[in-house]
Amino acid sequence: MVQGSVVPSPKTGLGKSTVDPLVPETEDKTEQAKSQVKGLKLLRFWLKKDIKQKQLQGMQPGSWINCAVINAWSVRMNQHNRKKNNSNKTPRDCIYFSTLPYRFYSEAAADETLDERQTNFNTRVNRELRLNSIKRSLISSPGSLIFFPVRHANHSFVVCINNRRNTIDVINNGTRTYVQPVENLKTAFYSYLKNKKNKIKIHRDENEVKTRFLKLKWQDNSNRNDCAVYTMRHMETYQGHSAGWDPGFTGVTNQDQQMLNLLRIKYLAEILSSREINSYADKFMERSLMRVTPLRNFFLVPENYQHCESRLLHRFGELARKIWNPQNFKKHVGPHEFLKAVNEASNERFGTSQQSDPVEFLSWLLNTLHTDLRVSKSSSSIIHQCFQGELEGGEDGLFNFPVKNLELKYYIPLPAPKESENLVSKYDLIANVVHDDKAGEGAYRVFEQRKSQELLYQLQDLNVSEVLFQDKTVELSEAYMQIYEQHPHQQ
Numbered sequence: 001m002v003q004g005s006v007v008p009s010p011k012t013g014l015g016k017s018t019v020d021p022l023v024p025e026t027e028d029k030t031e032q033a034k035s036q037v038k039g040l041k042l043l044r045f046w047l048k049k050d051i052k053q054k055q056l057q058g059m060q061p062g063s064w065i066n067c068a069v070i071n072a073w074s075v076r077m078n079q080h081n082r083k084k085n086n087s088n089k090t091p092r093d094c095i096y097f098s099t100l101p102y103r104f105y106s107e108a109a110a111d112e113t114l115d116e117r118q119t120n121f122n123t124r125v126n127r128e129l130r131l132n133s134i135k136r137s138l139i140s141s142p143g144s145l146i147f148f149p150v151r152h153a154n155h156s157f158v159v160c161i162n163n164r165r166n167t168i169d170v171i172n173n174g175t176r177t178y179v180q181p182v183e184n185l186k187t188a189f190y191s192y193l194k195n196k197k198n199k200i201k202i203h204r205d206e207n208e209v210k211t212r213f214l215k216l217k218w219q220d221n222s223n224r225n226d227c228a229v230y231t232m233r234h235m236e237t238y239q240g241h242s243a244g245w246d247p248g249f250t251g252v253t254n255q256d257q258q259m260l261n262l263l264r265i266k267y268l269a270e271i272l273s274s275r276e277i278n279s280y281a282d283k284f285m286e287r288s289l290m291r292v293t294p295l296r297n298f299f300l301v302p303e304n305y306q307h308c309e310s311r312l313l314h315r316f317g318e319l320a321r322k323i324w325n326p327q328n329f330k331k332h333v334g335p336h337e338f339l340k341a342v343n344e345a346s347n348e349r350f351g352t353s354q355q356s357d358p359v360e361f362l363s364w365l366l367n368t369l370h371t372d373l374r375v376s377k378s379s380s381s382i383i384h385q386c387f388q389g390e391l392e393g394g395e396d397g398l399f400n401f402p403v404k405n406l407e408l409k410y411y412i413p414l415p416a417p418k419e420s421e422n423l424v425s426k427y428d429l430i431a432n433v434v435h436d437d438k439a440g441e442g443a444y445r446v447f448e449q450r451k452s453q454e455l456l457y458q459l460q461d462l463n464v465s466e467v468l469f470q471d472k473t474v475e476l477s478e479a480y481m482q483i484y485e486q487h488p489h490q491q
Helices: 029-049 054-059 067-088 100-106 114-131 136-140 179-194 227-237 253-272 285-289 293-299 311-323 336-345 358-373 382-387
Strands: 094-096 145-152 155-162 167-171 210-213 426-436 443-450 455-460 463-467 479-486
Touching (some): 054 253, 067 094, 067 253, 100 145, 114 179, 114 336, 145 179, 155 227, 167 179, 179 210, 227 253, 293 311, 293 382, 311 358, 358 382
Parallel strands (some): 094 145
Antiparallel strands (some): 145 155, 155 167, 426 443
């Protein structure tokens, strides 16, 4: 059993501060060492068990931690805060955001205006508030603490909008002061509050709010790999007052490193034990559609649909050009503008506040794009040419990648060939949509093949990871919906 000691700190986001098993007991070195070895074995066990979640591999001591882990911890903190407040029947006073609002504002494309960056920030903040069932008015409540973890220049720290003291508290394990990133976040946050659409009552002008870069005895520039662990611990324990705040760090390198390693184990266990963290899925079907070659090629050329006035159509085209742009300077592409157009075109039927059925979404999207592209009721479109206006359903079953040269004429009706052509009946599987858990709940994943390199990727929400074809998660995944393309030798 891990030895613990009494933590002389205020309440944390996880309940009362009685005995914290993560604070090292300095008097018993032997028990400490045994506990750490035991914890590391547990960590390796979980990593082997869930190796497909590559972001979690960074939780091994000494490894660099992916932003996705911090984002998952933010969700977990909101869960703990909700349970704590429900049991005490007190209003919720802490809100934990992911790293995405800052990224959407700061990591803008070269052609994005300041207004567009602000819109991206507002959209992401509102989405996270909805996902965590937090009232928008609480974001400016006089007694609230708003946490924004920031990843800047490969370093993580947390910015706390401290409405209790009317300050902005920058909590960083390093000594460098990131003035400009903090100012950018401050500008974005108060612009969000001033947006009339959000209908938020502002209790204090931003010019009256002082920025404080907290001085901490454990600040040190030599440890950069653990900055994310420090960030998560700061989010977990900070209660708005730096005086008397004790998250368990001493400033002594050996003692702090031991605690950091134990914190990695704790946070990994917390994240893996949460069913809610992976339950939020973006509308990922547009990613699979981008693998349909004729459809992709059509939307890469704006002149093909410049006659159309549909905002959804043009946003879909913009997304296609971003995804397939060979000069992308970022490894990720944000679909938020397309999702906003989907929300408007569907009258909020397919919004970002709740998960939707991908079959329903794909049917609606294809029909809408087809209708918007036609110049007359009798004319065709690239949608009709690619999908022939049909979306077939099938029986449940297990499928293995890769599936190539599959004969489909005995199973589903196929498009009739032209007079001078033969029937094309053999297809290759390029994307497989999987649903986990029971109907109406759970989450969706996509397995998608990259043909040029014969690689397979798993996509879920904002996470993309490479998986092996022989991986059991692929072999035992029950298909919910599939996308096939004509076998190249038959085209």
